[in-house]
Amino acid sequence: MSTDIATRRSVAEVYDHVWENRSTIQSRDAYAMMLLALARENPLLACLTTDMNFQDHFARELPRQFVDLGIAEQNMITVAAGMTVAARPVFANGMSPFAIARAYEQIKVDVAGANLPVKIVGTHGGLASGHYGPTHHSLEDIGATRLLPNMTVVVPGDAWEAVQATVAVADDPGPTFLRLGRSATPTLYDERTEFVLGKARVLREPGRVLFIATGPYPNLVAAEAAAELAATGITAGHLNMHTVKPLDREAILDAIAHAEVVVTIEDHRAVGGLGGAVCEVVAEVGGPPVRRIGIPDVHYDLVGGERYLLDNAGINVPNAIAKALDVVAR
Structure with missing residues (x-):
């Protein structure tokens, strides 16, 4: 994980930086850069995390918009839902195998059922943490979340798409599951094309x-x-x-x-x-x-x-x- 994510950039500058480095930057780092840039512009945007150190830069710069719940995914989801009374949107961050499977009841009842603007961001999607074994495989998260009412499910194809998706889900009024990987991957794009939720x-x-x-x-x-x-x-x-x-x-x-x-x-x-x-x-x-x-x-x-x-x-x-x-x- 790069310390470059702590560099102060505007939304437009994040877009440019990620585009220029789209085959070498991790999608979770691209997301973290954009989330901080969006939070500077929107003081109501909140970031919650479950002891994920890639959000440390957010905590240092915008501590009033940040809460670390520790390794307690179920609690994080319920807190995120409650915070939407005063904060919109709320990004709740965790490793996908735990942020979804461990907290599924809370997602179902407190977020999807209530149609609240909680953006659940699961890193290490799929087999990204396969070196830790099956406890860290996240192979059910897309299916589980697409079953829920009101839920948008987004799986970016590279770092460039990750920053575009971050902006798109922040603007969307409903709940979202944003699934990110762990490693940097080659880009899918040679041109800066438009990203639209729900459009392949x-x-x-x-x-x-x-x-x-x-x-x-x-x-x-x-x-x-x-x-x-x-x-x-x-x-x-x-x-x-x-x-x-x-x-x-x-x-x-x-x-x-x-x-x-x-x-x-x-x-x-x-x-x-x-x-x-x-x-x-x-x-x-x-x-x-x-x-x-x-x-x-x-x-x-x-x-x-x-x-x-x-x-x-x-x-x-x-x-x-x-x-x-x-x-x-x-």
Whole structure:
């Protein structure tokens, strides 16, 4: 984690800094920079945390807008909900496996049910903390939060998208789950395009194959798989579904009009997350077959680095191509 996040920057300067360093900066650092810049402009914005040291710079500069609840995620969510009486929005920060799974009842009742502007930010999403073992895997968080009423679920694809999403969710009046990773990842973008909640980004125009991905590594897999298929003469589209809820049904329906198969890719269980959401849309209109790539529906108890665990689970380019060719003939 970089000490650079403590540098004083305006919102516009954060945008510029992250864009220039979008392949080398961690998404959680990009988020932390933007959150502080937004808080300087909005004295009602509050930041809560569960002993996450990447927010220390916020506490030093804006102590009246900051509360550290310690390692007590359930308490943090309830406190965040209560603080919305005087503060809006309230960002509640924690490691995703604990901020969501441990505090799910509080999220369900105090935040989603009450439709309050609490922005739950879960770092270390997916297998980002795989080196700590299955207690720190966060493989159910997208599915769990998309089940809840009023909840927006956002999974940025890189650091650049993380800062854009931070601004977007801060302006949105309802509750949000913003899922961030741990490591810096290559950027998905060559141009500074607009980010809109609930609107997928078309990274490659629809073809015979349609890849739909969410999150950094799944989108990188989709991009490479689409390029490799195209090199063999099989056209392949790629949607970055950064917002899993509300899902961009229009983008999916437009893209499947051209597709013989849809392949979804996510660093989440293959049930309940992006793949399940896409299947719901496609099934309603009798669309093409869908092949889902995600974590198998087993107790995934391996310990190791994030890339190793993703590859072991089949979240890789060869498997993405194989799923497509299972339906599309060369």
